[in-house]
Amino acid sequence: MAQIRPNNSRRKAVRYGVPVAVAGVAAATVGLVPALASSGDPDLPKISAEELVTKMAKADVDHLSGTVRISTDLGLPSLPGGSGGGVHGPGAQGEDGSSAAPDASPANKLAELASGEHTLRFAADGPDKQRVSVLEDAAEYSVIHNGRDLWAYDSAADAAWHSTAPEGARGHGKKSGGEGRAPAAPTPQEAAKRALDAVGKSASVSVDGTAKIAGRDAYQLVLRPKDAPDTTVGAIRIAVDADKGVPLRFTLEPKQGGKPVVDVAYTKIDFGRPDAGGFDFTPPKGTKVTEGKPQAGEARAHRSPAGLPDLSGLEVVNKSAGDWNKVAKFDTGMQGGLGDGKTGGEAGQLLDRFTDKAEGDFGTGRVFTTRLVNALITDDGEVYVGAVTKDGLVKAADRDARR
Amino acid sequence: MSRAEAPPAGAAQHPAPTVGALWTLGLFRSELLVTFRRWRTLALLAVLAAVPVVVGLAVRIETRDGGSIGGGAEGGPAFISQVTNNGLFLVFTSLAATLPFFLPMTVGVVAGDAVAGEAGAGTLRYLLVAPAGRTRLLAAKFTAVLAFCLVATLTVAVFALVTGALLFPTGEVTLLSGTSVSFGEGLARALAIALAVAVSLVGLAALGLFVSTLTDSGVAAMAATVGLLITVQILNAIPQLEAVQPFLFPHHWLSFADLLRDPVYWDGIVKNLGLQAAYTAVFASAAWARFSTRDVTV
Numbered sequence: 157m158a159q160i161r162p163n164n165s166r167r168k169a170v171r172y173g174v175p176v177a178v179a180g181v182a183a184a185t186v187g188l189v190p191a192l193a194s195s196g197d198p199d200l201p202k203i204s205a206e207e208l209v210t211k212m213a214k215a216d217v218d219h220l221s222g223t224v225r226i227s228t229d230l231g232l233p234s235l236p237g238g239s240g241g242g243v244h245g246p247g248a249q250g251e252d253g254s255s256a257a258p259d260a261s262p263a264n265k266l267a268e269l270a271s272g273e274h275t276l277r278f279a280a281d282g283p284d285k286q287r288v289s290v291l292e293d294a295a296e297y298s299v300i301h302n303g304r305d306l307w308a309y310d311s312a313a314d315a316a317w318h319s320t321a322p323e324g325a326r327g328h329g330k331k332s333g334g335e336g337r338a339p340a341a342p343t344p345q346e347a348a349k350r351a352l353d354a355v356g357k358s359a360s361v362s363v364d365g366t367a368k369i370a371g372r373d374a375y376q377l378v379l380r381p382k383d384a385p386d387t388t389v390g391a392i393r394i395a396v397d398a399d400k401g402v403p404l405r406f407t408l409e410p411k412q413g414g415k416p417v418v419d420v421a422y423t424k425i426d427f428g429r430p431d432a433g434g435f436d437f438t439p440p441k442g443t444k445v446t447e448g449k450p451q452a453g454e455a456r457a458h459r460s461p462a463g464l465p466d467l468s469g470l471e472v473v474n475k476s477a478g479d480w481n482k483v484a485k486f487d488t489g490m491q492g493g494l495g496d497g498k499t500g501g502e503a504g505q506l507l508d509r510f511t512d513k514a515e516g517d518f519g520t521g522r523v524f525t526t527r528l529v530n531a532l533i534t535d536d537g538e539v540y541v542g543a544v545t546k547d548g549l550v551k552a553a554d555r556d557a558r559r
Numbered sequence: 560m561s562r563a564e565a566p567p568a569g570a571a572q573h574p575a576p577t578v579g580a581l582w583t584l585g586l587f588r589s590e591l592l593v594t595f596r597r598w599r600t601l602a603l604l605a606v607l608a609a610v611p612v613v614v615g616l617a618v619r620i621e622t623r624d625g626g627s628i629g630g631g632a633e634g635g636p637a638f639i640s641q642v643t644n645n646g647l648f649l650v651f652t653s654l655a656a657t658l659p660f661f662l663p664m665t666v667g668v669v670a671g672d673a674v675a676g677e678a679g680a681g682t683l684r685y686l687l688v689a690p691a692g693r694t695r696l697l698a699a700k701f702t703a704v705l706a707f708c709l710v711a712t713l714t715v716a717v718f719a720l721v722t723g724a725l726l727f728p729t730g731e732v733t734l735l736s737g738t739s740v741s742f743g744e745g746l747a748r749a750l751a752i753a754l755a756v757a758v759s760l761v762g763l764a765a766l767g768l769f770v771s772t773l774t775d776s777g778v779a780a781m782a783a784t785v786g787l788l789i790t791v792q793i794l795n796a797i798p799q800l801e802a803v804q805p806f807l808f809p810h811h812w813l814s815f816a817d818l819l820r821d822p823v824y825w826d827g828i829v830k831n832l833g834l835q836a837a838y839t840a841v842f843a844s845a846a847w848a849r850f851s852t853r854d855v856t857v
Contacts, residue, residue, distance in 0.1 A: 167852065168848075168852040171847070171848035171851060171852050172845075172848045172849075172852075173848075174844045174845075174847070174848055175841050175842070175844040175845035175847075175848055178840045178841050178844050179841045182837040182840065182841060186806075223824075223826075277820075277824070289736055289820075291817075291820070291824060293637070293813055293816070294637035294638065294655060294735075294813055294816035295637065295735060295816075296735035296736055296737075296820060298736050298737045300737060307737070309736075309737035311641070311733075311735040311736075311737070312637075312640070313640060314640040314641050314644065316737075431822065433738055433821075434736070434738055434821060434822075436738065437737045437738070438739060440641075440644055440645070440731075440733035440739070441644055441728070441730075442643060442644040443644065443733075
């Protein structure tokens with residue numbers, strides 16, 4: 157009857173060792189593989205910051221496809237039931253605050269990218285053909301630009317959005333970004349370009365070692381604010397492909413430290429010509445198609461890739477200040493501002509939790525803080541916004557009030 | 560493999576290796592028959608087959624007058640808004656609808672019952688008297704459970720395909736990325752998705768088999784396995800537990816949808832396969848360690 161009672165205790169211990177060992181190996185694999193993959197920054201020849209910036213500016217890549225991972229953490233308080241909206245600050249609300257009925261237009265979608273983590277796929281074949289897809293759970297949102305057509309397709313809602321560039325505007329990709337990123341692609345390239353355009357002159361630019369991004373060797377370019385005591389930006393890091401000069405990763409670190417506020421990085425990149433079929437889109441039978449106005453659609457789609465606050469169109473109150481200390485102002489026309497927190501019961505408590513009181517020559521108001529952008533809402537209904545500290549905002553508001 | 564661990568006393572009586580292979584096959588076949596001839600198994604499959612039919616009819620009735628599915632993008636299982644345009648999407652909708660609970664629950668029942676049920680019915684000791692070896696018996700049981708995973712998934716897929724083809728138009732398939740492929744390629748992708756879903760259930764099958772070796776009560780093993788499934792699914796939905804979620808076996812289950820992207824996005828699928836492989840290795844070997852050393856007294 158050895159079949160029915162085969163055991164002695166030593167053998168038992170040995171056999172139970174097998175699953176334990178297997179679990180150990182599995183755990184070790186999970187722990188070690190990423191560590192091994194990220195270890196060892198590549199050895200690259202030294203390069204000066206100027207050379208690297210030039211290399212980046214000269215980079216001319218027509219064909220490219222890749223996967224981009226975006227994570228944005230502005231440190232917004234999570235409101236009950238809220239989806240972390242309003243990331244663009246009050247500026248965005250004035251623009252499309254009335255978009256209650258969501259359609260498949262890119263503007264609505266790209267706004268969603270400004271908070272949380274997202275995976276995007278990007279493909280470009282010359283200036284006339286690009287596509288960006290936002291990968292969602294069991295769904296996908298794609299923006300496809302092919303010649304004069306700009307399509308957006310939302311598979312979850314089975315809805316499409318279409319706009320046509322006006323006659324004569326062939327290759328309107330060129331007009332919007334040089335490298336032909338027509339659908340406002342929130343790629344590391346676009347983010348890096350905007351950052352350099354915005355603050356390149358007033359930052360100390362240096363090369364800080366190397367890194368391996370998406371399996372490619374890259375130099376790390378670091379931009380630090382110069383003469384900007386009030387800014388909340390700690391540093392901007394751009395990993396530039398050592399061979400092609402293409403930015404592979406863009407991170408924006410806040411001055412207060414911690415995890416980057418914005419982190420846009422390729423996890424996979426391929427410089428070959430992407431499959432041509434991916435740029436053809438015909439709306440499937442039964443899909444509802446919204447025709448969009450090309451100009452408006454484009455302007456909105458370009459608003460702020462990668463969650464970088466785009467403050468164009470607002471009045472900059474301290475034009476003399478450095479790029480980093482700029483503060484923008486607009487008037488909500490809402491007399492009384494947000495109130496003083498004592499009046500409104502529950503609303504007042506919320507107000508107290510999410511904002512701080514501030515006062516100065518401008519009067520009194522409340523400051524809404526995030527890890528990067530702060531906003532001062534005065535009791536006169538004026539709003540000052542900037543990537544500066546609370547003190548910086550108050551100073552700017554004072555200067556504006558004395559004007 | 561069982562040759563290497565021949566039990567000390569029974570070794571002499573073991574048949575020659577060729578006969579051993581036949582034995583394994585015969586054992587596997589009899590396990591398969593035992594599993595699929597059960598009324599309970601057939602009832603489970605019937606429930607699974609009913610899901611796509613019900614979903615298909617509901618969508619058909621709701622969109623009878625040309626309206627769209629209420630609620631638009633929100634609510635309802637994935638892909639449901641595409642079903643009216645292409646019946647093939649009913650396959651994906653049904654799999655997405657059954658994958659969180661229905662499908663794994665049936666697998667939990669079958670896997671949980673595999674060993675404990677025999678022990679509870681008093682038939683396990685007779686199975687062990689046959690010179691097959693415990694390892695081989697367990698392997699045959701596990702294979703039968705895996706076969707059930709595949710059959711259960713295919714049942715959902717095939718009934719969904721037939722219902723979808725009858726109730727809705729078919730034709731070119733628009734993938735999630737907006738590109739269109741022929742119906743044939745759509746079918747091929749549907750088959751790949753069914754396989755991916757079946758493989759997703761393997762980790763749970765191994766877990767259920769392990770639970771099944773712990774007890775002599777079939778009902779207890781089934782309840783424990785299904786309870787574990789529900790617990791893990793709940794943990795998987797709590798945002799605060801984000802750190803551990805990638806290690807829960809259902810975490811990448813919905814990655815099968817990535818097969819509908821163009822080009823296919825492999826990251827999630829590969830992660831799912833790795834996770835299922837790890838769960839299978841750990842719990843199948845734990846089941847083996849337990850089953851090959853335990854006292855079988857009933």
